[in-house]
Amino acid sequence: MAGAGDSREKAAPGEVPRASTSSARSEPAEGRKPEVPSAGPATPRLTRTEQTEREISLVVRARCPIVYVVTWEEERAARVLTRIAERLSKTLYFWSCSQGFEGGKLRVSEAENPLLALAYVAESPERAIFVFRDLHPFLKDFHVVRKLRDIVSELRRSFKTVVILSPELVVPMELDKDITVVDFPLPDVGELKTLLREFLKRVGERPGVEVSLSEELIERVAQSVTGLAMNEAESVFAKVLVRDRRFSEEDLPTIIAEKKQIVRKSGILEYYDLAETMADVGGLEGLKEWLGVRGLAFSEKARAYGLPLPKGLLLMGVQGCGKSLTAKAAAGLWKLPLLRLDVGRIFSMYAGESERNVRAAIATASTLSPCILWVDEVEKSFSGTLSSNLLDAGVTQRVFATFITWLQEKTEPVFVIATANRIEDLPVELLRRGRFDEIFFLDLPRQEEREEIFRIHIRKRRRDPQRFDIPTLARESRGMSGAEIEQAVVSALYRAFPEDREMTTEDILASLAEIVPLSHLAREQVDWLRRWARERARPASPGEPEELP
Numbered sequence: 001m002a003g004a005g006d007s008r009e010k011a012a013p014g015e016v017p018r019a020s021t022s023s024a025r026s027e028p029a030e031g032r033k034p035e036v037p038s039a040g041p042a043t044p045r046l047t048r049t050e051q052t053e054r055e056i057s058l059v060v061r062a063r064c065p066i067v068y069v070v071t072w073e074e075e076r077a078a079r080v081l082t083r084i085a086e087r088l089s090k091t092l093y094f095w096s097c098s099q100g101f102e103g104g105k106l107r108v109s110e111a112e113n114p115l116l117a118l119a120y121v122a123e124s125p126e127r128a129i130f131v132f133r134d135l136h137p138f139l140k141d142f143h144v145v146r147k148l149r150d151i152v153s154e155l156r157r158s159f160k161t162v163v164i165l166s167p168e169l170v171v172p173m174e175l176d177k178d179i180t181v182v183d184f185p186l187p188d189v190g191e192l193k194t195l196l197r198e199f200l201k202r203v204g205e206r207p208g209v210e211v212s213l214s215e216e217l218i219e220r221v222a223q224s225v226t227g228l229a230m231n232e233a234e235s236v237f238a239k240v241l242v243r244d245r246r247f248s249e250e251d252l253p254t255i256i257a258e259k260k261q262i263v264r265k266s267g268i269l270e271y272y273d274l275a276e277t278m279a280d281v282g283g284l285e286g287l288k289e290w291l292g293v294r295g296l297a298f299s300e301k302a303r304a305y306g307l308p309l310p311k312g313l314l315l316m317g318v319q320g321c322g323k324s325l326t327a328k329a330a331a332g333l334w335k336l337p338l339l340r341l342d343v344g345r346i347f348s349m350y351a352g353e354s355e356r357n358v359r360a361a362i363a364t365a366s367t368l369s370p371c372i373l374w375v376d377e378v379e380k381s382f383s384g385t386l387s388s389n390l391l392d393a394g395v396t397q398r399v400f401a402t403f404i405t406w407l408q409e410k411t412e413p414v415f416v417i418a419t420a421n422r423i424e425d426l427p428v429e430l431l432r433r434g435r436f437d438e439i440f441f442l443d444l445p446r447q448e449e450r451e452e453i454f455r456i457h458i459r460k461r462r463r464d465p466q467r468f469d470i471p472t473l474a475r476e477s478r479g480m481s482g483a484e485i486e487q488a489v490v491s492a493l494y495r496a497f498p499e500d501r502e503m504t505t506e507d508i509l510a511s512l513a514e515i516v517p518l519s520h521l522a523r524e525q526v527d528w529l530r531r532w533a534r535e536r537a538r539p540a541s542p543g544e545p546e547e548l549p
Contacts (some may be wrong), residue, residue: 048185053080056163056182060084060129064180065155065162066148071184072167073229074133080184081131081163090159091128097138114138115147118162122151127159136170145172152178186367187230189300192222195230199237200247211247219300220335224255227368232258252335259337259368268345268361272338272374276328282456282482283449284322287440287540291326294437295334298370298413310437311407312416314378314430316423316537317442318526319518320483323419326442327374330417337371339364343382346399358399362406370413378418379425400427407435423532440540441533444481444519444526444548449541450474453482454508457489461503469505476512479519479549488512519548 046054059067071077078094085092094102100111101120111117114135121130138144148162152175155162164179171179187195196218204211225233236258240251253274263271278288294310296302315323331338346357365373382400407416416436420426431439445453451474455465477485491514492507519526530545539545 045190047191048188049076049080049191052182052184053084056080057084057087059180059182060088060161063156063159063161065152066164066175066179067161068164068166068169068171068179068181069184070166070169070181073184073231074165076230077165077184078131081129085129089127091126092131093128094131094133096133114144118144118147118151121160121162122154124160129161129163131163131165133165135164136166136168139170139172145174149174149178186227187233189219189222189226191230192225192233193218195233196222196237199234203241203247209241209245217249220249220252221255223298223370224252224335225258226370227259256335256337263339263364263368268342268357269364270340270342272328272331272340274332274335274338276325277332278329280456281322281325281329282453283445284326284442284540286538286542287326287442290438290440291330291333298334298336309411309413310415311410312418312436314436314439315417315419315442315540316439316533317421317540318444318481318529319421320481321442321444322482323442324376325482327372327376327417327419331372334372336415337368338374339368339371340374340376343375354395354399355402358402362403365414366410366412371415373414373416375416375418377421378430379420379422382427382430404429404435423529439537441537442540443530443533443545444479446541446543446546447474447478450477450480450485453485454489457486461489461493463503468508473505473508473512476509478546480512480515480517481519484515484517488515523548
């Protein structure tokens with residue numbers, strides 16, 4: 001094979017020969033201070049695709065024999081590989097089991113066989129990048145694995161590289177030291193903004209089409225479709241436009257809902273539609289104000305200002321006081337996808353599966369960012385960490401360690417809202433500052449808050465709150481949670497319905513009289529919880545709490 005293994009062959013521009021060494025840096029002359037480079041213009045921030053292009057180019061120039069690029073987006077990856085090949089003056093070949101080599105010299109019928117295709121790679125004298133599409137099923141065949149091992153040394157000596165392009169990572173043990181894995185990322189917000197501008201510019205010229213080109217909307221829509229591939233994002237844009245021939249802020253919930261398909265495939269996370277708003281939350285004015293301010297920090301303007309991304313919230317309090325409702329309303333306020341982590345689905349009977357599940361859940365949430373990840377009743381999920389070594393061979397402890405490490409170190413805009421009822425069962429590591437931005441305590445609602453809660457639930461049942469004696473209802477429900485107030489309204493409807501009449505204040509008062517509130521059933525626990533939170537957590541409602549009746 002002419003020239004394929006010649007170590008004296010000259011490297012392409014920018015390509016370092018295998019045996020070359022880096023040149024020594026010049027030292028400043030004795031007695032002279034080294035020159036300090038002047039501050040020039042800021043370096044443009046690279047997109048995810050550009051960063052990955054640099055990484056692949058680097059490993060190709062370093063003569064890594066086999067590069068495994070993990071991606072679903074073949075066309076987008078092919079464009080990157082084409083640019084790399086052009087820059088390094090290399091021929092680019094694409095292979096698939098259905099078409100053989102594109103532009104290769106083998107007949108298609110022969111090139112469909114991966115063994116013959118690899119033999120062609122070994123014999124080729126060209127400077128080339130050979131891209132194998134979906135080779136991963138063949139990597140379970142030892143003959144293909146052996147052939148790859150046979151040509152590795154040839155690839156290292158030549159200017160040839162094998163690139164495996166596949167959505168699934170399959171690395172045989174025999175090739176573990178010879179394969180360099182590169183994860184091809186989904187497009188970032190900047191790339192999606194560019195795609196959206198091009199799409200809106202193209203469709204905006206059509207008659208009868210109304211589009212909004214405001215920068216704020218473009219950024220919010222681009223953030224809403226993060227986690228989707230380029231073709232998926234463009235399909236979502238087209239779907240929204242076809243529905244009513246308009247593209248405006250009103251389409252954001254529809255765009256966000258498209259992410260539901262990704263979440264359903266994960267099997268561990270649950271997607272919630274944006275059905276609740278802050279208007280559905282009674283009281284908790286301190287928490288509402290905090291969420292309103294923090295929601296602004298997800299924008300590019302906040303990044304330029306120097307604001308870090310918000311990490312999350314730990315909501316603790318009496319059961320039924322609005323912790324879960326707040327998580328849902330926060331997603332509605334910020335117009336972000338709400339994902340619920342079902343920790344019960346994480347744990348598996350098979351060794352190592354639980355750890356893989358939690359990593360998969362984290363990866364899915366990161367892919368769909370910016371989003372809100374809701375961990376409901378977190379104390380039930382991780383209460384067994386101290387005895388984990390004795391009860392489950394340390395599985396709970398390892399899953400918890402993976403979760404809190406990610407919580408501390410994450411850089412993706414995934415806002416975590418964890419809720420807890422029994423504070424004494426929470427692992428102390430979860431309460432450390434840095435895991436969450438703030439710890440809020442949701443107490444039993446006060447008089448004015450109960451009035452607001454009654455109005456909300458009466459209005460939800462399509463009744464006019466002005467027809468009811470709201471102050472009296474609030475006084476008679478002292479010590480009750482928001483959930484218990486809602487149940488009283490529902491019970492009053494059941495009272496009135498069989499008699500074919502409207503619900504009245506007396507019906508609600510009768511229902512309240514039948515309810516034994518949790519603050520009475522578990523008085524000692526509620527008292528202890530309120531005392532604990534008074535000095536250790538931030539109150540969700542400003543002002544002094546009411547004494548229990």
